[in-house]
Every structure is written in structure tokens, then in C-alpha cells.
Amino acid sequence: MKVLTRWQLFCLYVLFELGTSVIFGFGRSAKQDAWIASGISTLVGFSLIGIYCKLIEWYPGKNWTSLLNHLFGRMVGNLLGFVYILFMIYDAGRDLRDFGELMHTYILPKTPMGITMILLLAVITYSCYTGLVRIARLAELIIPIVFIFLLTEFFLLTATGIIDFSLLTPIAADWSSIWKTVFPLGVTVPYGETLSFAMFWAYTIEPKAYRRSVLLATLVGGMVLLILDFLAITTLGPMFDRLIYPLLSAFQLISLADFIDNIDAIVVTNFIIGGLLKILILTYAACIGIADQWKIADYRVVIVPVSVIVLFFAIYMAENIGSHLFVGLHWVVWILHVPLLICIPILALFISMFHKKLEFSKGWFR
Numbered sequence: 001m002k003v004l005t006r007w008q009l010f011c012l013y014v015l016f017e018l019g020t021s022v023i024f025g026f027g028r029s030a031k032q033d034a035w036i037a038s039g040i041s042t043l044v045g046f047s048l049i050g051i052y053c054k055l056i057e058w059y060p061g062k063n064w065t066s067l068l069n070h071l072f073g074r075m076v077g078n079l080l081g082f083v084y085i086l087f088m089i090y091d092a093g094r095d096l097r098d099f100g101e102l103m104h105t106y107i108l109p110k111t112p113m114g115i116t117m118i119l120l121l122a123v124i125t126y127s128c129y130t131g132l133v134r135i136a137r138l139a140e141l142i143i144p145i146v147f148i149f150l151l152t153e154f155f156l157l158t159a160t161g162i163i164d165f166s167l168l169t170p171i172a173a174d175w176s177s178i179w180k181t182v183f184p185l186g187v188t189v190p191y192g193e194t195l196s197f198a199m200f201w202a203y204t205i206e207p208k209a210y211r212r213s214v215l216l217a218t219l220v221g222g223m224v225l226l227i228l229d230f231l232a233i234t235t236l237g238p239m240f241d242r243l244i245y246p247l248l249s250a251f252q253l254i255s256l257a258d259f260i261d262n263i264d265a266i267v268v269t270n271f272i273i274g275g276l277l278k279i280l281i282l283t284y285a286a287c288i289g290i291a292d293q294w295k296i297a298d299y300r301v302v303i304v305p306v307s308v309i310v311l312f313f314a315i316y317m318a319e320n321i322g323s324h325l326f327v328g329l330h331w332v333v334w335i336l337h338v339p340l341l342i343c344i345p346i347l348a349l350f351i352s353m354f355h356k357k358l359e360f361s362k363g364w365f366r
Helices: 006-018 028-058 064-072 074-107 113-130 132-160 175-188 192-203 207-241 246-251 264-293 299-316 321-365
Strands: none
Touching (some): 028 192, 028 321, 064 192, 064 264, 074 113, 074 264, 074 321, 113 132, 113 299, 132 264, 175 192, 175 321, 207 246
16 A cells, blocks of 8 residues: 655655765765765665665565565575664664764763663654654655755855865865775665665555655755765865764854854754654664564554664664774675675566566466
């Protein structure tokens, strides 16, 4: 049963792709060429999402776990489905930890980080109970707020007069750093992570409309990330790749007539909105995947256990923000993202092509 509109799916995708990147920045390892890496990553991510869309067009009635069983067989498919569910829970935990670290560092330093994460997770748990339609309506409601805040930040930073285009030079001086930034991290985060929507493909919209909506959302989200990187580089210069929260640091420089300054609240609000939607989609996808794989009639019975595991991962995955970021940037992308978000979907596409040709041959000789 299809329950979403094109616009609702578009809103969900854009907010998911912005996610935590609206404050962490995109492609910092490429330094002043991060905006180039962002643009290339968007194009490659666009192609990767195109592969996901082709699979849903060929198997419109199946979600990701059931599609894995169909393509790889029951034993291998169930094992892969379990791995994907565990990955999405872990990924939600990583994003929740990002939220906790930011709140503890900048907003609520005297409040235990665990408390802020529990409060956000309580909202996410309740939202999962309400169902996909209400989650999509929430995205419809808050996406105008996000873009109003982004436009406000853009115009205020421009009006401050601190943008220096010379900080972009030399342009494309180190292509090796650009390509290392693009692959694998730039492609898989956030574009590859949109595979989480595959867990509830069959409940969204018709396949062709799905493809148009998500590909347009990918271009819009990628353009926003590119512009944010561009602003941060032309404002911070060499400090862009040395700061944990470069976009937050860039917007902290806004000061107009000694009257408009310190707009941290607007920046953090965008982060909270994007982070909340991303964690919510990942958690909801994991719950739907569990219900689909183990034939549970109502996915709501697993929401609380899944939320508890997400919180467990968020609290115990790292001792501090340094180790948290190191694991995410250097280990997770190669151990989890590349095989699960790139290799297996591409393999699934080739197996699907083989199945289609085999069906065509049988029909020809029938």
C-alpha cells in the first residue's frame, strides 16, 4: 500500500541527506577543494541512488530484506538482512552520538550527554510509533523552517563582509585528496545511507515517481551541501579542515552593527532537525526490517528494544569525540559502508539483470 506523496518523499530525502552534514561540513579532508569534492560526490551518489531506484522498479512489491531473500536465497538473504538491520541500528547510534557530543560541547555543557540523547531518542521512539505517514507530514512541516534558517545564515554571513574568495586558491591543486574524499566517505555519507529507505520501499510511492522524487532531492541536497562548504571555506580558510564543527564556527563569525550576532541557536536548530529525521528514518527502517524478516504483524512491538540498542551503541561506541570521529571516518566507511551500501547493491543489480535475461529467454523458447 502506497502511503506517501512525491513531495513528502522529497522532503524526507532532502532532510535525511542534510542530516548532520549541515554542521560538520562535507569533505573536510579535501581542504579548500571540499566544495569540488562535494559536487563530485553528489554526482556519484546520484548514480548510486539510481541503482537503488532501478532495483525498486524491477521489484516494486518488495522491501530490501525480502528482495535480498529473493536474489540471494533464503539462507544468505536472511543473514544479509540481519546484517543490514544491525548496521542501521548502529548508524542511528552514531548519529545520536553526534547529537550528544554537540549538545554537550556547545549548548548544555553541564548536562550529562546521556540525558540529552535519551530525550531526543524519546521523541524518535514516539515518532516511530506514529507511523510513516506522520513522519512524512513532520518532514513537510519542518523543511520550510530549515531552508528559511539556511537562507538567513547565508544572507547574514554575506552581509558581514568576511567572505574572501582568495581562500579558495589554489583550486584543484591536489586531486588525490579530492578523490580520497569522494570515495568512499563522500559517496556513502549521506547518499549511500539512503538505502535505509529500501526497508520500506513498498509503502512509499510508485517506482517511477519514486525515482524522480529521490533523484531531484539528491541534487537539491547536494547543492545545499556544496554551498555550505563554499561559504565555510571562504570564511575560515585553512581552519576549515581543522575544526570539528566548521560550519558552526563559520556562522559564529556573523556580526552586523554590533546588533545581530551569536546565531548559534539557528545553526544548532538545523542540526537537530536534520539529525532527528536521519536517526528517525534509520530507526524506523530497522524496525520495519525486523518485522519483515521475522514476519511480525506489527513493527511497533520492536520499537522500544531497537531504541534501547541505539542508545547503547551511542553511549558505548567511543570514549570521546576524537575516537568517535576517527572510527567513523576511517573504519566504518571501509568495513561497513563500502560492502553494504555499494558492493552488495551493485551485485544485486547484476543478479537482477541475470534473472531478467533468464526470464526473457524462457519466454522466448516457450
